Amino acid sequence: MPCEILLPRELIELILLYCDGQTLCAAQHVNREWKDIVNYLDKKYKIWKRSCIEDIPKLELLQYTTLPTTDWHQIYENRTTWQDIQQNIRFHTKVFETQSANKEITCIAATDKYIGIGLGSGKIIVYNQDGVQLKEFTIHLGTSIKSIHFITDEDQNTSIVANYYDMLIIHKLVLETFDALNEYNYGVVDNHTAFDFYKTFFSGMSSRSPYLTIGRFTNDDLNENHTIIANILMHDINYGYGLQLRLLTCILNENLCLVLAMNMMYIVERDDQPNAQFIVRVLMTMPELGREGFRGINLDVWVMNEDVRVSCIRALTTSDPQVMYVHTPTKDIDPTTKYFLPQEVFETVITCIRLHGNTLVIGTLKGWLYFYEINKREDWQTFDIANYSHAMEIDIAFGPVKYISVAEREQRLFYVSSSWDKIRIVTGKIK
Template sequence: MALPPEILEKILINCDGKTLLTARNVCKLWGDLVDYLSKKTPLWRWCCHEEIPKKELTQYLIHYNKEEPNIWFYIYKNWMTWQNIHDIRFETVLSPAEIPRITCIDVFEEYIAVGSEDGRVRIYDQYWKPLVITRHQAEKVSKVTFFYSDSILKIVTAFSKAIIIDDLFGDGYNHLILEDVVSHSIYKNYICYQKHGGRLTIEKLTNSNGRLLEETWFTRVYSPKNITCINMWNGVCTILISNDVRKVNYVSKNILPASEYHEKCLLNFSSIPNSLTSQQTHHILRDDIIIVLYRAENLVDKEYMEVIMLEGGSKYVKKLFNTTEVLEATITCICLYGNTLVLGVDTGIVYFYHVPSWKHFTIKEYAKRVIIGKHPITNIVVRETKNHRKFYITSSFNIHEVIGFSTYF
């Protein structure tokens, strides 16, 4: 005997998200009941906050249109789908855009920005229709980044010694050049940039009172120490100074210019062969994961990857992997999106990992291996929609869209 809809509602309202997704596919009655509950209560929002780790959920929310009425349902469905990458169906599409010597890429909502060695930045819509071409300097574009400032979409273009901030479709009046910049990082409407000489500054990007930047915090790092890597993420700026990790909560109400770091941690990097100390590349992922690649100048020696998991205060855990032995290549690009780690290598292959826990992560257990081409992978960025995740993967010559579709739910 079938249960009355009222009883089914009381049962479903107490189910977890995975059960609700399964229930939607039982029959039309069950599907209608789950959808009715979704409209009647913030059902999927509860599931997202209860089941998705906070750091992952923060990243997913950036990629969704806040006006989407079913945003929480789509976030949860995609998150649950990507718990098992083996069940994802991948399609690879070559971009129709012909861009010489690609150096960087960024995507935001329906826009794609591509930088090249000739100094040009080309803006496209999601269907690769050309919208804007800019060229501020006749030199290599090292990085392009979209961001919103007071509801105006802007773009930051980085060169070897400067960054330039523009309105995406502006008239040229809101145009700012920051000279002598070595590196920078952006999160939402905040930017942290390092200048030659060791000065590090965090500023808020704004359009109020005719100004584009409002200084929030600064410090100076003196020789012989040097700033190795910086990363802005969710209100925290993580700074690696040689082997010293320092954090600044730049949205705190108590922060003042030149105020002290709110957290410090001294790292002890792994002992590796001396031949591999000549080249080190550091990546800060979010505010709790640091990846260091050790590589020799000659291509005969092996490459090692060290994963450092920051646990707060002075505590951390680390792992060391021989990447050449497992991947038979060297890593050229790293992307972390939610619970998915993507590694691009110099042989044109991309490896997808599901990482529910970094303490149990091993480089041997990749879930998918996608062959893109024969050239080194240089950039990986992600656009998520309600139906799939799309990874824009570039070499110097091509851009491929690797699209992951769910086979369930």
């Protein structure tokens, strides 16, 4: 006969206050009273925020906390669930209905509230999380939208930033519609060919200028909707000889940015101190293929952060297959560089890679998705694309996987798109 031990509520609160996140997850599922206790402790002591900070690596946590108001409990629960995909996750796929029939989808973006799609015609369509269309507008007829990004300030004002040609344009969202006064606010940031975003911060660089721009969107009602934090001179980048510069930027936070130019990877960083200056240093040299090195290859897809650089490349002048490089340049473990041949593993090439928190997703030309668990930095040391946690075919008629965007809600949602008018939502629910 089981023995039931009854403890005073005050004692249970005191015990749970000093428990780790895993114990708190178990405690809230004991019964309704224990769940209420955990919720009470979170309101009073922010125990889920503490658990996230203690248990989730700093760089990974930055990917989850993109909004000023963060649901720390949801972050911890989702992250814990996705630590073991095979054991915990049951996948479901459904169609996300869009109004873009027979129109080329060039980019997608998803948040906890909105889904946005950019089209090759220059049009942007914004939906709420229930799939209800909120707005459809055209940036520049016939000019493809390269990327879109949602930003939310501390006052919960949300704007959408669109990148087309060499410009960023910002549009303010007010009460789930667009403020007509700001609907066509052109020229927010121009003369740049490579952009990236983190929260309300952005990085931008042009193939015609040796300067990296780091700025912040302000959501002001003025014509200038951004402030420039710094223009950093990239001394070592060679712009001569009429070469087409392979240029990519990746901003990780307001004090750290990565730049890929030609075959060199640069890190641009500063201390988190007032008036601190950005310092540029070479981080690594990318692997070279073909007689002309990085200038002679196709960079198909890539992801990078402080822990890892993943790139899929093919030589332009040879019949060599696609090669996937995984480089871990971290300081406290031995740096490694390994490569894989995707066609030997997947019988096709990789068309899209998305690293979101502790989940790596690979999309292929044949419309398959492959999911991997990356729970700690050391997992990159033993990473092998043949050892995926889950593989699923979205739809063979759906075509190649081109874009993947992720939203953290009650479950982790993956919005997957081909190059035309099809979007699928892949949901990982707890078994």
